[in-house]
Amino acid sequence: MNTQQVKPMSQPSLARKQPLLDMRQAKIVKNITVTVAAWLVALTIFFPIFWMVLTSLKTELNAFSTPPALIFKPTLENYVAVFERSDYLKYAWNSVVVSFGASIIGMVIAIPAAYSMAFYPTKRTQGVLLWMLSTKMLPPVGVLVPLYLLARDTSLLDTKTGLTIIYTLINLPIVIWMIYTYFREVPKDILEAVRMDGANLWQEIRHVLIPITLGGLSSTFLLSLILSWNEAFWSLNLTASKAAPLTALIASYSSPEGLFWAKLSAASTLAVAPILVFGWISQKQLVRGLTFGAVK
Amino acid sequence: MSITKTPYVRLATLACAVSLSTATLAETVTIGTVNNGDMIRMQALSSEFEAAHPDIDLEWVILEENVLRQRLTTDIAANSGQFDVMTIGMYEAPIWGANDWLVPMDNLPASYDVNDIFPSVRGGLSANGTLYALPFYGESSMTYYRTDLFEQAGLTMPSEPTWEQVREFAVALHDPANEQYGICLRGKAGWGENMALFTTMVNAFGGRWFDMDWNAQLESEQWHNALEFYVDLLGNYGPPGASSNGFNENLALFNTGKCAMWVDATVAGSFVTDDSQSQVPDQVGFAAAPKQVTHKGSGWLWAWALAIPVSSDAKDAAQEFVTWATSKEYSRIVAEEHGIAAIPPGTRKSTYENDAYLEAASFADMTLSQMQKADPNDSTLEPSPYTGVQFVAIPGFSGFATVVGQQVAGALSGNTSVDQALSNANRVVDREIRRAGYQD
Numbered sequence: 001m002n003t004q005q006v007k008p009m010s011q012p013s014l015a016r017k018q019p020l021l022d023m024r025q026a027k028i029v030k031n032i033t034v035t036v037a038a039w040l041v042a043l044t045i046f047f048p049i050f051w052m053v054l055t056s057l058k059t060e061l062n063a064f065s066t067p068p069a070l071i072f073k074p075t076l077e078n079y080v081a082v083f084e085r086s087d088y089l090k091y092a093w094n095s096v097v098v099s100f101g102a103s104i105i106g107m108v109i110a111i112p113a114a115y116s117m118a119f120y121p122t123k124r125t126q127g128v129l130l131w132m133l134s135t136k137m138l139p140p141v142g143v144l145v146p147l148y149l150l151a152r153d154t155s156l157l158d159t160k161t162g163l164t165i166i167y168t169l170i171n172l173p174i175v176i177w178m179i180y181t182y183f184r185e186v187p188k189d190i191l192e193a194v195r196m197d198g199a200n201l202w203q204e205i206r207h208v209l210i211p212i213t214l215g216g217l218s219s220t221f222l223l224s225l226i227l228s229w230n231e232a233f234w235s236l237n238l239t240a241s242k243a244a245p246l247t248a249l250i251a252s253y254s255s256p257e258g259l260f261w262a263k264l265s266a267a268s269t270l271a272v273a274p275i276l277v278f279g280w281i282s283q284k285q286l287v288r289g290l291t292f293g294a295v296k
Numbered sequence: 297m298s299i300t301k302t303p304y305v306r307l308a309t310l311a312c313a314v315s316l317s318t319a320t321l322a323e324t325v326t327i328g329t330v331n332n333g334d335m336i337r338m339q340a341l342s343s344e345f346e347a348a349h350p351d352i353d354l355e356w357v358i359l360e361e362n363v364l365r366q367r368l369t370t371d372i373a374a375n376s377g378q379f380d381v382m383t384i385g386m387y388e389a390p391i392w393g394a395n396d397w398l399v400p401m402d403n404l405p406a407s408y409d410v411n412d413i414f415p416s417v418r419g420g421l422s423a424n425g426t427l428y429a430l431p432f433y434g435e436s437s438m439t440y441y442r443t444d445l446f447e448q449a450g451l452t453m454p455s456e457p458t459w460e461q462v463r464e465f466a467v468a469l470h471d472p473a474n475e476q477y478g479i480c481l482r483g484k485a486g487w488g489e490n491m492a493l494f495t496t497m498v499n500a501f502g503g504r505w506f507d508m509d510w511n512a513q514l515e516s517e518q519w520h521n522a523l524e525f526y527v528d529l530l531g532n533y534g535p536p537g538a539s540s541n542g543f544n545e546n547l548a549l550f551n552t553g554k555c556a557m558w559v560d561a562t563v564a565g566s567f568v569t570d571d572s573q574s575q576v577p578d579q580v581g582f583a584a585a586p587k588q589v590t591h592k593g594s595g596w597l598w599a600w601a602l603a604i605p606v607s608s609d610a611k612d613a614a615q616e617f618v619t620w621a622t623s624k625e626y627s628r629i630v631a632e633e634h635g636i637a638a639i640p641p642g643t644r645k646s647t648y649e650n651d652a653y654l655e656a657a658s659f660a661d662m663t664l665s666q667m668q669k670a671d672p673n674d675s676t677l678e679p680s681p682y683t684g685v686q687f688v689a690i691p692g693f694s695g696f697a698t699v700v701g702q703q704v705a706g707a708l709s710g711n712t713s714v715d716q717a718l719s720n721a722n723r724v725v726d727r728e729i730r731r732a733g734y735q736d
Binding site: 060066085144145149152158237251255259260 | 326328330331332336339340355356357358359360361363366367370374376378379544547548551552567573574575
């Protein structure tokens, strides 16, 4: 009896467990696929950096060898050569001053600009936004001569001030666009409520808008910082010995006659190291900012 | 307390003021240069110059060759005076000198012994008989070959081979299955890359860029023969992907024992015989750059030189430096610090009269012979209206020669035919030269 009673009971239970098992397996397979895909993408993105660091630890002859040497005796001689030949700290300091300066000034200009366009749009706002973005479509070399002459006549050649102004201006369209999209996500009702409570414009921006969009603003600042840090065209053309940033240091290790890949890799590793560390520390803000408004 | 401290404070202030005033008095000389072994050595040794000239501070701006060229051209054309010393080549010196953009080097001290510099190098850095830049190192081109491979194959390299002989050797020694290629040549597009070598090849085949009326000659039989030959030789007996190879790529291939022959700059002699860089330092032989129907213009002539722009505000200090960096005294310091074989080659006759140098640098004899043969004023079989061996010393050449280089590289990689490449190239050159008013 008992077994007869158990059997009818156990059949539906197994039938219920089967789809559950299938679902669990499907979930595991999906997780594994997503994990593998994520690792593949991450490794593909990371590979050039890994290869650069690896090359910087080879001798010049090893760096040029084909097929590439994967097992070799690592050496730090290229880093020693870079420190002996170049004033790394001077270049790094110039990079820090110029890229932080340009990003801070950019934010100070972009926040009010984006605020007015997001919360008080006119019929020309979209046109203005598109016009700003269109300036990024012009190849930089197209304005090299006029900007060079302007910098010469205002004594801004080879100065950190000159480079900061240029970086601020070239990043401003992207910075304004990004902040504009973040501000558009903020419900107008919140700002109206604040105004009803008697807050002035400064208080509204300082105590409500900035805290709400802090993730987005942080990621915008970081993006501006990275773009300024990596910019090479203007830094090579407008600086000489005094204001040259790390991109100019990297360029100095390319050689027309002689092997240079290992030293170039060492200089590049030293150049990207500070911004890489900074990005690592602030990745939480970066991710939060980039996903801001993605899920409502 | 304050009374006892005051003298110290005053002393410290005085010391600071003295050091500041000394620093203020020192004149800064900004030097724009390229990154190569000789220039980096000069930068390292410049502390000796600064020690001997405490009133001069040297600031270095080292850039990649093309970036430096663009940077210096912008600076000198805009008269912005960011550089006091410029590293320029034989292409720029006569053009910029003729434009009065450079300070003439006409007040050199007797101890400098300007007549010791090779006449061909002096001529290449002059405009209208005035020297505008002092040569730091010079180079021609020559043939490097693997003595061990030649011996194994029972071949003998003549001291002055023809391109046809080079081809025969390349056919015999080409063994791609074992990663050994018959010949390595420049294939990367650029006026200073493939066009440097290919122009010397055209010269050797009896060709020229322009006739005496400045008509482009790129569709002539000589250019056609040269390009057919180049495409066949490098395409069939060269390394894979040869159209991407410039000086450095070929140097790496030769140093790792993968090229049986290589025709390139004489300056590579010190690299291929250096056991810290090369895996075949003792198996390298040297021969002249190949000739064909003529030896005229078959080996190129180039010098990196130091010049002072007229926009410099430290001309005297700059002159002190360039005189020192290109002097016999500098060569002596290099020999002491880095060995005699490291002396900047190809500029001074006295270097090649030094037995110790000839003994230490196995490539020195061939370098000297090639430097003496190269004549920028007579580099083509038929008369031509321009100076320069592997380039035409006119503004705009670098632009259109790079386009021609792209066509040559296209023919090498099989993207276009020899006829089509030369037709395209001739059209571009003819248009540019007409626009520049040379045919008026």
